[in-house]
Amino acid sequence: xxxxxxxxxxxxxxxxxxxxxxxxxxxxxxxxxxxxxxxxxxxxxxxxxxxxxxxxxxxxxxxxxxxxxxxxxxxxxxxxxxxxxxxxxxxxxxxxxxxxxxxxxxxxxxxxxxxxxxxxxxxxxxxxxxxxxxxxxxxxxxxxxxxxxxxxxxxxxxxxxxxxxxxxxxxxxxxxxxxxxxxxxxxxxxxxxxxxxxxxxxxxxxxxxxxxxxxxxxxxxxxxxxxxxxxxxxxxxxxxxxxxxxxxxxxxxxxxxxxxxxxxxxxxxxxxxxxxxxxxxxxxxxxxxxxxxxxxxxxxxxxxxxxxxxxxxxxxxxxxxxxxx
Amino acid sequence: xxxxxxxxxxxxxxxxxxxxxxxxxxxxxxxxxxxxxxxxxxxxxxxxxxxxxxxxxxxxxxxxxxxxxxxxxxxxxxxxxxxxxxxxxxxxxxxxxxxxxxxxxxxxxxxxxxxxxxxxxxxxxxxxxxxxxxxxxxxxxxxxxxxxxxxxxxxxxxxxxxxxxxxxxxxxxxxxxxxxxxxxxxxxxxxxxxxxxxxxxxxxxxxxxxxxxxxxxxxxxxxxxxxxxxxxxxxxxxxxxxxxxxxxxxxxxxxxxxxxxxxxxxxxxxxxxxxxxxxxxxxxxxxxxxxxxxxxxxxxxxxxxx
Numbered sequence: 001x002x003x004x005x006x007x008x009x010x011x012x013x014x015x016x017x018x019x020x021x022x023x024x025x026x027x028x029x030x031x032x033x034x035x036x037x038x039x040x041x042x043x044x045x046x047x048x049x050x051x052x053x054x055x056x057x058x059x060x061x062x063x064x065x066x067x068x069x070x071x072x073x074x075x076x077x078x079x080x081x082x083x084x085x086x087x088x089x090x091x092x093x094x095x096x097x098x099x100x101x102x103x104x105x106x107x108x109x110x111x112x113x114x115x116x117x118x119x120x121x122x123x124x125x126x127x128x129x130x131x132x133x134x135x136x137x138x139x140x141x142x143x144x145x146x147x148x149x150x151x152x153x154x155x156x157x158x159x160x161x162x163x164x165x166x167x168x169x170x171x172x173x174x175x176x177x178x179x180x181x182x183x184x185x186x187x188x189x190x191x192x193x194x195x196x197x198x199x200x201x202x203x204x205x206x207x208x209x210x211x212x213x214x215x216x217x218x219x220x221x222x223x224x225x226x227x228x229x230x231x232x233x234x235x236x237x238x239x240x241x242x243x244x245x246x247x248x249x250x251x252x253x254x255x256x257x258x259x260x261x262x263x264x265x266x267x268x269x270x271x272x273x274x275x276x277x278x279x280x281x282x283x284x285x286x287x288x289x290x291x292x293x294x295x296x297x298x299x300x301x302x303x304x305x306x307x308x309x310x311x312x313x314x315x316x317x318x319x320x321x322x323x324x325x
Numbered sequence: 326x327x328x329x330x331x332x333x334x335x336x337x338x339x340x341x342x343x344x345x346x347x348x349x350x351x352x353x354x355x356x357x358x359x360x361x362x363x364x365x366x367x368x369x370x371x372x373x374x375x376x377x378x379x380x381x382x383x384x385x386x387x388x389x390x391x392x393x394x395x396x397x398x399x400x401x402x403x404x405x406x407x408x409x410x411x412x413x414x415x416x417x418x419x420x421x422x423x424x425x426x427x428x429x430x431x432x433x434x435x436x437x438x439x440x441x442x443x444x445x446x447x448x449x450x451x452x453x454x455x456x457x458x459x460x461x462x463x464x465x466x467x468x469x470x471x472x473x474x475x476x477x478x479x480x481x482x483x484x485x486x487x488x489x490x491x492x493x494x495x496x497x498x499x500x501x502x503x504x505x506x507x508x509x510x511x512x513x514x515x516x517x518x519x520x521x522x523x524x525x526x527x528x529x530x531x532x533x534x535x536x537x538x539x540x541x542x543x544x545x546x547x548x549x550x551x552x553x554x555x556x557x558x559x560x561x562x563x564x565x566x567x568x569x570x571x572x573x574x575x576x577x578x579x580x581x582x583x584x585x586x587x588x589x590x591x592x593x594x595x596x597x598x599x600x601x602x603x604x605x606x607x608x609x610x611x612x613x614x615x616x617x618x619x620x621x622x623x624x625x626x627x628x629x630x631x
Contacts, residue, residue, distance in 0.1 A: 036482065060478065063512070065505035068471045072509070075475020078461055079483065080406065083475075097465055098502075102472050106453045106462040 017173035018115040020151035022047020024158040025084065026054045032162050034082045038062050038069050046086040046115040047172065070095035073110045074102035082109055082162060089114035089130030089171065090121075096136055103167045104140040110168075111161045112137070117147070117171040118258030119291050119299040120208065129291030135263020137169035138236045144189060145236040147171040147257075147265075149210035150180040153233055156187035164189055171207060175296050178211040180231075192239040194246075198226035201314045201321075202246040202253045206232050206265050208296075209256035209284065209305065216256075216310035227314055238268045244276045252280040252317035256310050258300075261285040280320035282313035351394055355561050358428050359389035363590045364618050365424035365438065368628035370604075371611035373441035376449070377417040378614075379600035383525040383558070383585040384418050384492060388425045390564040391490060391521075395572075400430045403458040409487045410460045410476050414469030415494035415523060416450040417603075422459070423447050431458040438628075449603075467500030469493075470520060474510045477518040477578075488572060492521045496528030498539040504549070510578045511550030518578040519571045520551075523558065525587035527598040546580040558583025591617050 029035050029051065038060045043049045052059040062069035066087055073083035085092070092099075092114050103110045114133060121128045138145045146161070146168065148154040154172060161168045180195070192204070196217050203213040210231050217227040228250055232239065246253065253273065255266035266283035273279060286303050300306045362385045370376030391411060398408040413422050420440060427437040432447075439445040446455035450464025460476070463469040473491035480487050497503060510518055524542065526533055533539050546553045552574045554567045564583070571579035587601065588594025591614040606614070608629060615625045 036479075058482075060513075062509055063505075065502070065509060067467070067502040068474070068505035068509055071468045071471030071502070072475030072478065072506070074461065075472040075477075076479040076482075077475075078410075078472065079476050079479030079485075081479045081482065098468055098471065101462060101465050102468050 015151055015176050015179065017148060017151060017154045017177050018045070018047035020047075020154040021113060021158050021172045022050040024155035026050040028159055028162070029055050029058065032082060034080060035162065036060060036076055036081045036083050038073055038083055038085045040064055040066050040069050040087050040091065042088055043086070045088065045174070046113070048086045066091050066095040067098050070098035070110075070112065071102040074098070074106060074108040077108035077110050082111070084111045084113055086113050086115070088128065089117040089133045090128050093130060093133060093136060099137065099143075099169075100140050104143050107142055108167060109165055112167075112169045113172060114169065115172045116174045118207070119303065120174045120258065120296050121291075122175070122296045122299065123293050125293035126290040131260045131286050131291060132263065133169070133171070134235050134257070134259050134265065135267070138263065138268065140167070142167060143236065144168040144234065146189070146234050147207040148187070148233045149205075149207060149231055151177055152179070152181040152183065152185050153187050156185065157233065160187055160189055173208065177208070180211060180214070187233065190234050190237045190239060192230050192232040192234070192242045194228060194242075195231045196227070196229035198228035199250055200226045201318050202228040202230055202250045203256060203310060203314060204230045204232050204243070204246070204253055204265065204269055205256040206235060208258050209310075212300070212305070212307045213256050213310055215307035216314065219307055219311040220314055225314065225318070232265060232269075235265050235268050238272050240272045240276065243269060243272050247273055247277050247279045252321040254282045254284060254310060254313045254317050256284040256305065258305060259285050261287055280317045280324070282317045284310050284313050352561050352565070355389050355393040358393050358425060359386045359561070360618065361428050362389055362421055362424040364615060364620055364628065365427065365434070366420035367591070367606070367611055367614045367618065369420050369423065369438045369440040369447070371606040371608070371629060372438055372631055374605045375441060375603045376420055377601060377603060378591070378606070379527070379587040379594055379598070380415060380494060380523065380525065381418045381421045382589045382591060382594065383587045384415070384523040385421050385589070386559045386561055387492065387521055387523065387564060387583055387585075388421050390561055390568070392425045392429055394565055395568045396490065397487070400458070403431070406483070407485055407487055410473065410489045412460050412469045412473040412476070412489070412491040413451055413463055414473065414491045415466065415497055416463030416469065418492070418494070418523070419449070419451045422451060426458060432456065466494065466497040467502040467506075470503055471506045473520075474506050474515065474518060477510070477515045478513065481515070481517060488517050488519060490519045490521065492523060494528070495522060495524045495526060495533050495539060495542070496536070498522070498542065499537050507546065507549040507551065514576050515578045516575050519581065520578065521581045521583055523585055524582050525585045527587045527601060529598070529601050531598055543582055546582070550577055551580040552577050553580050553582065555582045556584065558585035559589055
C-alpha cells in the first residue's frame with residue numbers, strides 16, 4: 001500500500017495536551033539520563049511516539065499488558081530509573097492495584113501519565129471514558145494527582161513531575177486544546193492560580209473545564225456577576241490556602257471537572273473547604289454516570305458540564321450564600 | 326553471601342553443632358541455614374498467632390541456597406547498585422525471608438521473631454519502607470514478578486551485571502499478570518532474570534489442580550520462551566547447580582520449577598493445604614513442629630516463651 005493510501009489517524013490534533021506532553025518529554029529527555037518511557041501499544045495516541053522516535057533506547061514497549069507495565073515501572077524506579085508510564089486513562093485503571101502496592105505503597109518514583117481522560121475520548125464511547133481516575137488515584141496515599149488545562153501548562157507540568165521525587169498521576173488530553181496561558185505561565189505542584197478576578201463567586205476548575213469556566217465567567221459578567229476563576233491543576237495536594245482565601249473573599253464556590261462529581265476535584269475542594277471555613281459549593285461534573293458515544297463537545301453539552309451549566313451552578317451557589325446571610 | 330555461617334550466639338539460633346568453620350562446606354552451611362529458617366519461621370508464626378507456615382516451609386531450602394551461595398548481597402551492601410536483587414513475589418512466605426535474612430545478619434534474630442505486630446517492621450507481608458533490605462513490597466500475587474522484571478530491565482539499561490531472582494508460588498500462576506510478565510521478559514530477552522516457582526502443588530483452599538489447574542507448568546514456561554529447569558526444591562546440591570546453569574543461560578530468562586512439599590520438615594503439615602492459610606499455631610503444635618525440626622527442650626522454650 002502506498003503511503004497515500006494509509007488510513008488517516010483520527011484526532012491527532014497538533015495542539016492537544018498529549019502532543020504538548022509528548023513533545024516536551026522528548027525535548028527535555030537529554031536533561032534526565034535516567035528517564036525511561038513505558039508504553040502499552042498506544043504510543044501514537046499518548047504523544048510518546050515523538051519520544052520513541054528520538055530516544056528509542058529509552059523507550060520500552062510492554063505490549064497490551066498494563067498491569068505488568070505499571071509494576072515493571074516500579075521495578076525500574078527501584079534501580080534508580082525515572083519511569084514514565086503512558087497509556088489511555090481507562091486502561092491504566094486496570095493496573096490500579098499495581099499503582100497502589102508496587103508504586104504507591106513502596107513509594108516509587110513512577111510517573112503515570114494518562115491520555116484520553118474523561119469525555120475527551122468521544123466516539124469510542126462509555127467503555128473508554130475514564131471518569132473516575134482522579135478519584136481512584138487520589139485515594140492512593142502519597143500519590144500526586146495533576147490535570148493541566150492547556151498545552152503550555154502541560155509542558156511545564158511534564159518537567160515538574162520529573163523534578164519531583166515520588167509517585168504522580170497526570171492527565172493529558174486527546175482533543176485540540178484551547179490555549180489559555182502565555183510562555184510566562186508558572187506551574188508548581190500543589191499550587192492553583194486566580195486567572196480571572198471577581199468577588200461574587202469562585203469557579204474552581206481543572207483540565208478542559210478551566211476554559212469552560214472562563215466562558216461561564218463571561219456569561220455571568222453579562223448579568224453583572226463578577227466570577228473569580230481559579231485554575232487548579234493539582235488535585236492532590238490541593239491548594240488549601242488559595243481555597244481558604246477564595247471562600248473568605250467570595251463566600252461560595254463552583255467546582256468543574258471532566259469527571260464524576262464523586263471523588264475528584266469537587267470532593268477535594270469540599271474536603272479542604274469544610275476543614276477550614278465551610279461555604280456553599282456547587283459541583284459540575286458527571287452526576288454519577290458513565291459516558292456514551294459522541295463528540296467531546298456534544299458530550300460535554302449532553303452531560304451538562306459546559307459554560308451555561310457552570311454559570312447556572314454559580315447562580316445557585318450565590319443564592320445559597322445569600323440565604324445563609 | 327557470607328561463606329561462613331554466623332557464630333552461634335544463643336540456643337535458639339541453631340540447634341545442631343556448628344560446622345567446623347575452618348573447612349567450610351557450603352552445602353552443610355546452607356542446610357544449617359535452612360534448619361534455622363524453619364525453626365525461626367515456626368516460632369515467629371506461633372508468636373504472631375497467625376501466618377502461612379505451609380508455603381513458608383516449602384521454600385526454606387530454596388531461600389537458604391539463594392542467600393547462602395547465589396546472591397551477591399550482604400548487610401553492608403544493601404544499597405549497592407551492583408547488588409543482585411531478590412523479590413519474594415509470594416509475599417505471604419515472608420517468615421522464611423525474615424528468618425534467612427536474620428541468619429545472614431540483615432536484621433536481628435530476636436527482633437525478627439516479632440512478626441505481624443503493631444510497631445514491628447516485620448509485617449505480615451514484606452514492605453520496603455519498613456525493611457530497607459527488602460527489595461520491594463509484595464503481598465498481592467503476581468506483582469513482585471512484574472517488579473522483578475522491571476528491575477532486570479533497569480539493571481540492563483544501566484549496564485549493571487547484577488541478576489534478579491524472584492520466588493513465585495504455584496497458585497500465583499493463576500494471576501493473569503504473571504503471564505504478561507512471562508511474555509514481556511522473554512520478548513526483551515532478559516537473561517538476567519530468574520523466576521523460581523515453589524511448586525508445592527497446593528494453594529489456600531486445595532490442590533492447584535482442584536482449584537484451577539496449572540499443569541503442564543514446564544511446557545507453559547517453555548512455550549512462553551523461557552529456559553526451564555525442573556528440580557527437587559529440597560535438594561540443595563541440585564538447587565545450587567541449577568542456579569549456576571540459570572546464570573549462564575544467555576538470550577532468555579530462566580524459570581526454575583522447584584518441586585517442593587508444602588509444610589516440608591513438619592510431618593503433620595506436610596502435604597496438607599490446611600496449613601497454607603493464615604493459621605494460628607497452638608503451643609502444642611508449635612512444640613511438636615520444633616521437635617520435628619530437631620530442637621532441644623531448652624531451645625523450644627527459648628523460641629516459644631514470649
